[in-house]
Amino acid sequence: MEVLEDTGARGIFATDAGGTAYGMPHGVVIARTAVQIAHLLQAAQAHGVPVTVRGGGLTTEGESVAYGGVLLDMTGMSRVLALDKDALWVRTEAGIFWAHLAEALRRHGMDYLSAPLNLTSSVGGTLGVGGIDVNSARLGCSADQALALQVVTPTGEIVECSDSENAELFQRVILGYGQFGVITEATLRIRPYTPLRMHYFYYSSLRVAIEDLQRLDASDASDYSGILTIMDKAINLLVAFDSDEREAQFDARYRATLRGSGEAAFALRMALHYALRPWRWGEALYLWRRKRQLFPEFRRKEFFRGDRMHDRSVVFSRAVWRFWGSRQMVIPDLATAAAKFADAVERGNAVCRKYFPRYTLYCVGIKLREDHRAHYEMSCIPPDATIRAYGCEFEPLIGEAVYSRDRLQSFKNEIYDIGVEIGASYYRFGGMMKGYIRRVFGDALVERHLAMKRAADPAMILNRDVIF
Amino acid sequence: MNHSDCSGCSLCLLVCPAWRETRDVRLTPRGRAKARQHGASAAEIASWLDGCTLCGACEPICPESLPLVDMVMELRRERPGAEIAFRAAPVSLLSTHTVILPGRALGADEARGQRTLGLFGAGHALAEDDGNDLALALEAGRPIPPGRLSAFLEPLRAAKRLIVAEGLLLRALRRWLPKVPAISLGEALSVKPAIREKLRPSDLYVIAARPFHNDHARLVGHYDGLRNASGCEMNLDLQRIAIPAAQARWILEGRQVARIVVEDVSDAAAFSFSAAPVLHLADL
Numbered sequence: 001m002e003v004l005e006d007t008g009a010r011g012i013f014a015t016d017a018g019g020t021a022y023g024m025p026h027g028v029v030i031a032r033t034a035v036q037i038a039h040l041l042q043a044a045q046a047h048g049v050p051v052t053v054r055g056g057g058l059t060t061e062g063e064s065v066a067y068g069g070v071l072l073d074m075t076g077m078s079r080v081l082a083l084d085k086d087a088l089w090v091r092t093e094a095g096i097f098w099a100h101l102a103e104a105l106r107r108h109g110m111d112y113l114s115a116p117l118n119l120t121s122s123v124g125g126t127l128g129v130g131g132i133d134v135n136s137a138r139l140g141c142s143a144d145q146a147l148a149l150q151v152v153t154p155t156g157e158i159v160e161c162s163d164s165e166n167a168e169l170f171q172r173v174i175l176g177y178g179q180f181g182v183i184t185e186a187t188l189r190i191r192p193y194t195p196l197r198m199h200y201f202y203y204s205s206l207r208v209a210i211e212d213l214q215r216l217d218a219s220d221a222s223d224y225s226g227i228l229t230i231m232d233k234a235i236n237l238l239v240a241f242d243s244d245e246r247e248a249q250f251d252a253r254y255r256a257t258l259r260g261s262g263e264a265a266f267a268l269r270m271a272l273h274y275a276l277r278p279w280r281w282g283e284a285l286y287l288w289r290r291k292r293q294l295f296p297e298f299r300r301k302e303f304f305r306g307d308r309m310h311d312r313s314v315v316f317s318r319a320v321w322r323f324w325g326s327r328q329m330v331i332p333d334l335a336t337a338a339a340k341f342a343d344a345v346e347r348g349n350a351v352c353r354k355y356f357p358r359y360t361l362y363c364v365g366i367k368l369r370e371d372h373r374a375h376y377e378m379s380c381i382p383p384d385a386t387i388r389a390y391g392c393e394f395e396p397l398i399g400e401a402v403y404s405r406d407r408l409q410s411f412k413n414e415i416y417d418i419g420v421e422i423g424a425s426y427y428r429f430g431g432m433m434k435g436y437i438r439r440v441f442g443d444a445l446v447e448r449h450l451a452m453k454r455a456a457d458p459a460m461i462l463n464r465d466v467i468f
Numbered sequence: 469m470n471h472s473d474c475s476g477c478s479l480c481l482l483v484c485p486a487w488r489e490t491r492d493v494r495l496t497p498r499g500r501a502k503a504r505q506h507g508a509s510a511a512e513i514a515s516w517l518d519g520c521t522l523c524g525a526c527e528p529i530c531p532e533s534l535p536l537v538d539m540v541m542e543l544r545r546e547r548p549g550a551e552i553a554f555r556a557a558p559v560s561l562l563s564t565h566t567v568i569l570p571g572r573a574l575g576a577d578e579a580r581g582q583r584t585l586g587l588f589g590a591g592h593a594l595a596e597d598d599g600n601d602l603a604l605a606l607e608a609g610r611p612i613p614p615g616r617l618s619a620f621l622e623p624l625r626a627a628k629r630l631i632v633a634e635g636l637l638l639r640a641l642r643r644w645l646p647k648v649p650a651i652s653l654g655e656a657l658s659v660k661p662a663i664r665e666k667l668r669p670s671d672l673y674v675i676a677a678r679p680f681h682n683d684h685a686r687l688v689g690h691y692d693g694l695r696n697a698s699g700c701e702m703n704l705d706l707q708r709i710a711i712p713a714a715q716a717r718w719i720l721e722g723r724q725v726a727r728i729v730v731e732d733v734s735d736a737a738a739f740s741f742s743a744a745p746v747l748h749l750a751d752l
Contacts (some may be wrong), residue, residue, distance in 0.1 A: 011506025107722030120478040302692040319533040
């Protein structure tokens with residue numbers, strides 16, 4: 001087994017996408033096979049060496065940063081192993097990026113169900129934390145599309161697990177934040193590929209937009225839905241459809257009931273709003289510029305055939321990195337039951353306004369699987385959510401601005417404090433935010449999981465700085 | 469141009485042929501940039517540079533718009549390398565034609581070169597000085613003697629237009645002669661109706677990676693139009709980035725194609741394992 005120990009190789013992994021947590025592994029191992037990983041974990045158990053597993057490294061709280069020990073780079077295991085178009089499943093190595101999986105599936109006219117909109121999340125990393133897409137209100141989170149996994153346990157056993165085989169391990173590994181094993185292969189549900197047609201509705205009230213979003217989701221009125229904002233001014237409800245039939249149904253039954261407006265009416269409303277507030281013309285200029293930059297990115301000709309968007313994951317992800325990415329990213333979030341969601345977003349929005357002049361909110365529903373209730377324990381899915389949970393990311397648009405780490409941390413804390421008060425959960429509760437785990441889940445549950453972790457990982461070597 | 473500007477998004481990995489081949493992040497733009505950010509010297513990462521094919525696929529998708537090809541060439545310049553045998557060419561006559569620089573592979577194939585020239589017709593001429601030694605120097609990161617450079621550029625200054633097969637040379641010529649329009653040979657041929665009408669839906673059209681990525685914002689629409697009009701498949705990934713011919717097996721995976729049509733003659737060899745005939749655009 002090759003362990004890379006030179007400064008360059010170790011330095012590549014010194015931080016994650018958040019860019020606020022730093023640590024250096026003593027060595028890096030590029031994952032190649034489950035057997036190799038099993039040997040690594042056996043040796044690590046024997047010698048008490050921490051092993052930090054990393055896929056795309058798109059964590060923001062240092063969850064994939066190694067503070068010493070070995071960093072295991074899972075992207076070395078990126079092959080698609082088998083595909084069954086009739087039974088609608090694909091078997092893949094878990095270090096694969098969703099973008100590469102999509103590419104492989106497209107050669108066969110297929111697509112995955114849902115995946116994070118950033119292209120460079122890995123399948124294994126996503127299954128360990130959730131994975132939210134703009135179709136999650138209908139199809140659930142990415143973790144729920146896993147049918148079976150090959151897992152290397154912290155003691156180095158290679159185990160196949162699913163809802164029917166080694167179900168307890170499956171429950172712990174899915175949404176398990178990497179505590180109970182390294183996912184080396186995954187069997188995922190897939191579907192036929194379809195281009196989509198998008199519609200945008202503009203709102204001046206977050207609460208109204210959220211109410212409409214939840215009403216659409218509850219009625220199964222669209223195939224894709226979500227809210228994306230620029231501050232609390234440009235509030236955009238996005239809906240999209242895989243088929244003409246679904247779109248026609250939406251037009252006939254739901255479109256007229258939405259309280260959002262079209263682009264022209266929104267522009268007029270904004271013009272009136274800022275005409276009466278000349279002291280806020282800087283903000284108006286920002287919104288106008290942002291729209292001018294952003295909209296063409298969503299309408300690039302090479303991704304359209306007629307009015308249908310192809311490869312939505314690429315279109316959205318390109319925009320995400322170009323317009324939302326920066327060298328430092330803090331993206332605190334709140335995940336709540338449907339009934340609490342509007343309150344949570346409004347309170348989080350007030351915190352954003354207090355800390356940053358420019359920010360964005362991204363809200364989406366997550367359909368739950370009752371048969372996976374055990375998977376959701378101590379995860380981003382709030383325990384009181386039924387049928388659907390809702391998540392909102394609160395992201396300051398930092399750009400070239402410089403903020404102290406204290407300010408960024410205080411911002412995150414204030415958002416997370418809301419979660420503690422209202423009984424929510426978080427997508428990003430590991431790493432630097434793990435202090436919230438006991439506050440939000442309670443000691444009893446955390447102690448129970450800690451006992452399971454100690455039993456599964458006696459030397460506590462696997463991803464030791466993430467949760468416990 | 470600075471390695472510290474890399475935010476570490478990893479988008480470059482998705483399109484990097486070296487990464488697709490090895491899954492070794494050290495060989496990618498992100499790997500090099502992050503290593504430099506965290507203290508590795510140019511000498512320490514010198515051995516990682518050989519994996520880069522300078523295809524430029526990483527540039528159009530970099531959200532920081534970093535000149536990643538130039539950054540590799542600069543790192544290559546910092547390390548010792550083999551000497552290039554530069555051509556001792558006398559200054560040629562000024563050309564007022566559209567000048568074609570056919571590149572090494574097409575230049576060595578006289579019959580195909582003449583056929584290509586024939587497709588362009590009057591007002592076009594093959595360059596007397598092909599600049600292949602300069603292309604080699606660019607690729608290897610070796611300095612180009614000023615005298616050799618001016619001897620190469622002088623006859624091209626009055627050219628109406630340049631048509632350049634070699635992507636690195638095209639990139640450099642755009643910088644050296646900003647007033648002379650320069651396009652790739654692939655683009656110049658693919659706009660010709662005589663060629664477009666011969667493309668079939670069952671063809672796989674292989675875009676030459678370097679020139680395409682060097683002018684991606686403009687050319688992505690051109691090739692999308694060609695794909696729409698002809699119905700042929702292309703070596704594009706989902707991000708509309710050209711997968712270099714070196715990844716021929718991946719390009720062909722899951723595809724049934726009747727012919728493989730390459731823009732760059734030197735790409736043909738990569739598809740030699742395929743049962744489908746491989747044609748250059750000028751062979752259509």
